[in-house]
Amino acid sequence: MTSSERAAIVRPDTRVAVVGGYTEPEADPGRVGVELWTHDARDRAWRRVAETVASQPSWLVDLGDGRLLAVGEGDPSTLGLVRVASDGGAPSLELDDVLALSGVAACHAAVAGRFAVVAHYGSGSVSSVRLDPAGRPTEEVDHLAFSGSGPDAERQEAPHAHQVVVDGEEVLVADLGSDRVHRLGLDGDGRLRTRHDPIELPAGFGPRHVVRTGELLVVAGELSNELWLGRVAGPDVEPLDVAPLDPPGADGAAYPSALRVDADGLLWTGVRGPDTVAVHRIAGDRLVAVASAPTGGRWPRDVVVDGEEVWVTNQLSQDVTVLDRAAVLAGAGAAVRTRLASAAPTAVVLVGRGARPSTSSAG
Structure with missing residues (x-):
């Protein structure tokens, strides 16, 4: 049995975190791509x-059983x-079966059955990729380019597909460049098609991430620093509310990043600039602010709620902070439990015992 065919498992009593991070500029030391962290229950x-070398992994998709897809933010995308x-010893990481895309x-990226759907920010497009039973990407089946622009001449000169969410038979794509959430379908052979008219967001909103909770859809606007709430019923969309996120930091920047919904229905949004995590709840047809707390780092990109822990990847301070969820909700200020030094981290996936990930904006 070859290493690529070996079962990718870890002991069920071991907590494991896999962290992806940018690898460029290459001159910066320590930037390998994907890191494996384990938790020692004896000293906590x-x-x-x-670690394993991977080129520009901007996102990780958990396939289960210790398998993940690494999304490469390059030219071309991978x-x-x-x-x-x-193999009975310490866990290790392997990266193989890297496929270049159009x-x-x-x-x-997000997984829909036997396919992965990948969002390409630079080309404003999405690809469908066939996965074999082990999760290996084997073939790019389809590639769909969007059109449109927005009022921000610097950030919205063209489409910029930022995220994919698989919602039943529908594939939602947040397009920061055109202020739309595209509503696609994926045929049994992996072909992409338009399912419904796109959801039109306010001009200059810049949709980055989306979560679906029941009949409600929440969208984080990177350019407007807001959350948008709407009700979706078949092809019909009813806008309900728009709520501001945390105010800009000292440099005047405020750019929402990851958006998650936890097991209690609370919405968690990372906000770069003020470097906070903002918490909201849905009350009927309104968004209500619950709490906000500093992440303990700079430029939060990913947020994962795992039981009473909130994991945040802080790209510019080059660390991953683990916050106390209860302390955040109580407004206790300093909520950092643990800090992991990691080069330009972009995404984190928790596997193994005790991992109870929040509903992912990855679908």
Whole structure:
């Protein structure tokens, strides 16, 4: 049995975190791509135990059983399979089966059955990729380019597909460049098609991430620094509310990043600039602010709620902070439990015992 065919598993009593991070500029030391961290229950410490070289992994998709897809933000975009493996000793990381795609600067992906759908920010397009039973990307089946623009001449000169959410038979694509959420379908052979008219967001909103909760849809606007709430019923969309996120930081920047919904229905949004995580709840047809707390780092990109922990990847401070969820909700201020040093982290996936990930904006 070859290493690529070996079962990718870890001990069920081991907590594992897989962190992806940007690898450019290459001159910066320590930028390898994907890191493996394990938790020692004896001293309650997290330690980096393995790493693997991957080019510009901007997002990680959990396939289960220690398998992940790494989305490469390059030219061309790439998609590769990462395995968390163990042969009775310490867990290790393997990256293989990297597939080059037609788009440029991929930043997100989600899985729909036997296919992965990849969002390409640079080319304003999406690809469907066939996965084999082990999760290996084997073939780019389809590639669909969007059109349109927005009022922000610098950021919205063209379409910029930022995220994919698989919602039943529908594939939602947040398009920052055109202020739309596209509503696609994926045929049984992996072909992409338009399912319904796109959801039109306010001009200059810049949709980045989307979550679906029941009949409600929440969208984070990177350019307007807001959350949008709407009701979706078949082809019909009813806008309900728009709520501001945290005010800009000292440099005047405020750019929402990851958006998650936890097991209690609370919405968690990372906000770059003020470097906070903002919490909202849905009350009927309104968005209500609940809490906000500093992430303990700079430029939060990903947010994952795991039970009573909130994991945040802070790109510019080059660390991952683990916040106390209860302290955040109580407005206690300093809520950092743990800090992991990681080079330009972009995404985190928790696997193993105790991992209870929030509903992902990855679908």
